[in-house]
Amino acid sequence: MVLRLNIDQIEPATRDWICKVQIVEIGRPRESLDKKCTFQNLILEDEQECQIRAVMYTDEIEQYAATLKLFNTYLISTARVKVSPTSYGKPIHQFYWILDKETVIKQIKPSNEVEKPLPPPTKLTITSFDRIPHLMVDSAAEIDVLVVVLRCGPKKTPVAVIIGVEKLPFVTISKISSSSLYGRISAK
Known part of the structure; x- marks a missing residue:
């Protein structure tokens, strides 16, 4: 049975979960320090405004480029959950997600009658x-x-x-x- 969970309830040992999130930040694709791969960071936010970093690597960046858009809402499941490294500073969450070929990502359209998209994030501070x-x-x-x-x-x-x-x-x-x-x- 698939469990509907928020970001804070998901850890590496959690199995069969699904989470409703909104993309609140999309980083640009970058090369790793050792220049062995390209990666792209995303910041996802759930219904409780809890945020987590998600990362995609070379093949997935191209695969999801047309699908993953800023401020759109998605149901994500089967992402790999890893412990956030602290060597580069304080992470936004103790874990991060890896979005790969096994990850199931389903966009929630604004016209969806059953599942409504998340409202715009309130953590943004917009300045003219x-x-x-x-x-x-x-x-x-x-x-x-x-x-x-x-x-x-x-x-x-x-x-x-x-x-x-x-x-x-x-x-x-x-x-x-x-x-x-x-x-x-x-x-x-």
């Missing part, structure tokens, strides 16, 4: 672009920004114009590197 300069007291601070790219310049002069979810103001990004973007807020 006009508040960012007030948050930048420490120049080394990092801020995650949800935006839409409107236009990207040619490779020789990398400039991107992006807009926040509130539709104003624009931000012009003048330096684009593989790991970060630097820009200034303009009042266009």
Whole structure:
């Protein structure tokens, strides 16, 4: 019999479980330190707002690319559950999940009458672009920004114009590197 459990109830010895989760963060695919494999991290959140890291490796990244979308709700079962390493800092949960070919992932569509999708997460703190300069007291601070790219310049002069979810103001990004973007807020 399959047990419907929340993230906190699932550990490596748990068998025959299913969990309703929402994807609240999708990392970009990265190479391992030893360059032997590519992996991608996801942050999943359940109905109790408990979060866990899930990881996919090379084949699964491509397999699930069209299926796993930010803020969509899924029923996940048979993921491998492992103890989170603490050598890289404090993990968000004592365990993490590996999503592989054996994992069953079923999306819950908004039109589903039996199983409703989870509401948007409440742990997100959304700040409009006009508040960012007030948050930048420490120049080394990092801020995650949800935006839409409107236009990207040619490779020789990398400039991107992006807009926040509130539709104003624009931000012009003048330096684009593989790991970060630097820009200034303009009042266009």
